[in-house]
Amino acid sequence: MKDRTVAGGGRLEGEVRVPGDKSVSHRALILGALAVGESAIEGLSSGADVASTRTCLEALGVEISGEAPSLRVRGRGLGGLKAPSGPLDAGNSGTTMRLLSGVLAGHPFSSRFVGDESLTRRPMKRVAEPLRAMGATVALSGDDTPPVVIAGGALRGIEYALPMASAQVKSAVLLAGLHATGETTVIEPAATRDHTERMLTAFGVPVRMAGLRASVTGGSPLKATKVLIPGDPSSAAFWVVAATLAAGSELAVRGVGANPTRTGYLAVLARMGADIHREPARGEGGEEIEDLIVSSSDLSGVSVSAGEVPGLIDEVPILALAAALASGESRFHGLGELRHKESDRLKGIASLLTSFGAEARIENDDLIVTGVKTLQAAKVDSLGDHRLAMTGYIAGFLASGESAVMGASCAEISYPTFYDDFIARRA
Numbered sequence: 456m457k458d459r460t461v462a463g464g465g466r467l468e469g470e471v472r473v474p475g476d477k478s479v480s481h482r483a484l485i486l487g488a489l490a491v492g493e494s495a496i497e498g499l500s501s502g503a504d505v506a507s508t509r510t511c512l513e514a515l516g517v518e519i520s521g522e523a524p525s526l527r528v529r530g531r532g533l534g535g536l537k538a539p540s541g542p543l544d545a546g547n548s549g550t551t552m553r554l555l556s557g558v559l560a561g562h563p564f565s566s567r568f569v570g571d572e573s574l575t576r577r578p579m580k581r582v583a584e585p586l587r588a589m590g591a592t593v594a595l596s597g598d599d600t601p602p603v604v605i606a607g608g609a610l611r612g613i614e615y616a617l618p619m620a621s622a623q624v625k626s627a628v629l630l631a632g633l634h635a636t637g638e639t640t641v642i643e644p645a646a647t648r649d650h651t652e653r654m655l656t657a658f659g660v661p662v663r664m665a666g667l668r669a670s671v672t673g674g675s676p677l678k679a680t681k682v683l684i685p686g687d688p689s690s691a692a693f694w695v696v697a698a699t700l701a702a703g704s705e706l707a708v709r710g711v712g713a714n715p716t717r718t719g720y721l722a723v724l725a726r727m728g729a730d731i732h733r734e735p736a737r738g739e740g741g742e743e744i745e746d747l748i749v750s751s752s753d754l755s756g757v758s759v760s761a762g763e764v765p766g767l768i769d770e771v772p773i774l775a776l777a778a779a780l781a782s783g784e785s786r787f788h789g790l791g792e793l794r795h796k797e798s799d800r801l802k803g804i805a806s807l808l809t810s811f812g813a814e815a816r817i818e819n820d821d822l823i824v825t826g827v828k829t830l831q832a833a834k835v836d837s838l839g840d841h842r843l844a845m846t847g848y849i850a851g852f853l854a855s856g857e858s859a860v861m862g863a864s865c866a867e868i869s870y871p872t873f874y875d876d877f878i879a880r881r882a
């Protein structure tokens with residue numbers, strides 16, 4: 456991994472488009488692979504995580520042509536994947552491993568998932584348990600982490616109440632449910648991103664939704680379709696916060712996904728006093744799109760409730776940076792799930808902010824940040840976590856003096872052109 460230095464000062468100006476939504480991109484490839492016919496995908500994420508899903512699907516016999524952002528997937532039909540000839544490498548991507556575990560639970564062969572050092576530390580029991588209850592054999596290493604070995608086959612539908620708010624687990628169970636007999640229902644403790652439900656509908660599979668319940672009937676065929684993927688709100692959030700905090704900035708972030716299960720960070724920034732104009736843009740397919748027109752403004756501290764967290768889970772690092780430059784104290788409640796991301800992100804955020812001279816402390820699962828007037832230059836470690844790398848870089852841009860982010864290149868997981876795009880819009 457490569458390091459980056461960043462000199463503080465200046466503002467952001469002009470327009471930017473962020474890469475395609477990472478969550479939607481994984482699902483487009485996976486549902487395309489399970490469909491009958493050829494699906495055309497536009498706007499696919501160029502990040503390394505989505506490339507991991509592509510590699511795994513190709514190893515399962517799926518023909519994919521073209522390169523991100525435009526490609527075509529020749530579907531093999533429900534249950535039509537081929538046994539892989541070696542281990543499936545999900546790289547850094549929890550979404551790849553967890554969603555494909557659900558799919559492979561419904562296939563009558565054995566598959567072994569591996570991943571990088573970070574993924575190999577992440578909890579997999581959360582998907583193994585429901586998939587076992589449906590009839591799959593799933594083996595994990597001693598501490599319930601990867602490698603994940605799945606012997607799939609005849610599955611039966613279940614009703615499953617998720618113990619944690621996780622769109623990945625919800626999606627794994629629904630994808631397994633497509634291959635099961637009867638009906639499969641998931642019940643979430645709090646609403647999480649609903650991209651799987653929306654995209655299944657776009658592929659012609661009825662999903663019955665009622666409050667926090669979603670159900671599918673096994674055996675419903677998927678029909679190939681055209682998928683247009685919006686810009687990733689989680690990537691847009693870095694721009695929105697940076698332009699808000701850098702005095703004199705005027706920036707338009709175009710074509711960003713506006714799915715309400717993903718825009719919680721905009722509501723929090725609005726409460727803090729941010730000046731963000733949301734302009735609905737032309738959407739196609741199952742996802743809404745908007746342009747975000749951002750002018751810099753002063754922010755005040757905010758309280759984020761535990762119930763809001765699933766709707767902004769990936770934006771907590773950059774929101775915490777906003778809190779570090781807001782007046783007064785901010786409190787983010789119920790961040791326990793952040794301990795299980797690409798790094799222990801809760802600890803990583805607190806240590807990053809402290810390095811830049813802000814006050815941040817963890818109390819149980821809460822993060823408390825006290826804003827400062829200016830950040831001091833710092834040398835911080837990305838911990839191999841793309842979202843911490845980009846947060847650290849923006850903190851350096853906002854600080855006085857020259858900062859460094861060690862292992863900054865892991866931004867390629869979700870946003871390969873981030874640093875170049877950023878430099879091009881600095882004024």
Ligand code: S3P
Nearest residue numbers: 478550620621622623624768769
């Ligand atoms: C994702 C769900 C979230 C999120 C991750 C992507 C998805 O993870 O943090 O970046 O695409 O379903 P969890 O399901 O573990 O909360």
